[in-house]
Amino acid sequence: MADDGYGSEYNYTLILDKFEKKTLITYSMYLKEKQHKYKNNPLITANWEYREIDDYYICPNKKELHFQSYRKKRDGYGIQRDFKLYACEACVGCPLRSQCMKQSTKLNTNKRLYKNLTWAYFKAFTNQQLSDPKTKHIYQKRKIDVESTFGNLKANLGFQRLSVRTKSKVECELGIALMAVNIRKLAKISARFRSLIRKKPSNSKKMNFNGFFLKELKGYVPAPLTVHSYKDKVVRVDKVLLRPLIIKR
Template sequence: MNKNEVKKKDIRHVSNWVYNEQDDTYICPNNRKVPFKCYSTRTDKYGFLWDFKIYECEDCSDCPLKAQCSKAKGNRQTHYNTVYEELKAKAQTSLWSVPNEQIYARRKIEVESVFGHFKGNRSFRRFSLRGLEKVRTEFGIVAMVHNLLKIAGILQLFSPEQRKMKKIPKKNSTFFFGIFILVTY
């Protein structure tokens, strides 16, 4: 079973519950009502405001599924961010459409490792600027630095000192250097 299939069977996930739009109420796996309770706003550590709708189960006492469903002492609550959920659903629909699914599969092979490198090794996890144009420029600078470092790494790899240490003949090193440059571009 893959991760998505496991998630679809997990009773903790509200997306697996029945939702009644008319009453704005979920029906939990124990068949109890989880109605809308109130709105709430939170500020995250970056200063962004997040709006939530809070739903609370009418009665979780004596529920045989409590251990699987919630760690809360009282009734189970669920916090629903309408904007985030709508955008997530839109992105998922777009990702799993036929042409996009193929592009997405290629993305995992071709560019994910570069993004992983930016985030994991270069600690570039969030843009400092806002607005499409500024973000484009900021990302361009990050990508340019990435490419310059790659070239510097390749040049170092084929430097006379490295060749001497690894005993690579000059003609072989020129050949491999050429291959590297072709692959890089």
């Protein structure tokens, strides 16, 4: 599960085919494609009529774009992607030419359309996954559970980037940052608990901090109980409070 920045053909292929896992990752155009303005724009090629039997598209000016050849392209990350090339044979003099094609295109050039069937499949799969109420609810919770913590780290605590490399060191530094988040939450819980006791002293007999804390535990950032090596010491990250324990060798 991740945001649309990770929604690429390579990532979908890796997760679904190699790791054989389900994915809940949107792509960059996911929200825009849901808009009424996008769906009803006839100049957007995704809205063009497609005749599957004869394998051609029909543009808004009722011209046909027939299949020409298979093409291969590399994206910005050097990943090779497969496309089907469709081309129109009569774009000269079309009244929609200025809107359909780039202004820099030569006057005698016809419209070309590249279609990536693999990418189209992953987009359809993503839309199907997020149309299910259960998976949609899971993805919506991510925005609350994950993004709020990252936003707090970056905006309020100034944790903009990691200062170390390698997985073990990154886990240690991130664990310390999350520990700071949890300590702030613990301080707020403690202050709220003392406030309840001051307002009604009789609560001190009915309530104890441990029980009060356990009710609020759902707001803490979880972390696995792991042991990491950092320089000449071993740092263990506690599961509940992310308390680093320094253990001498």
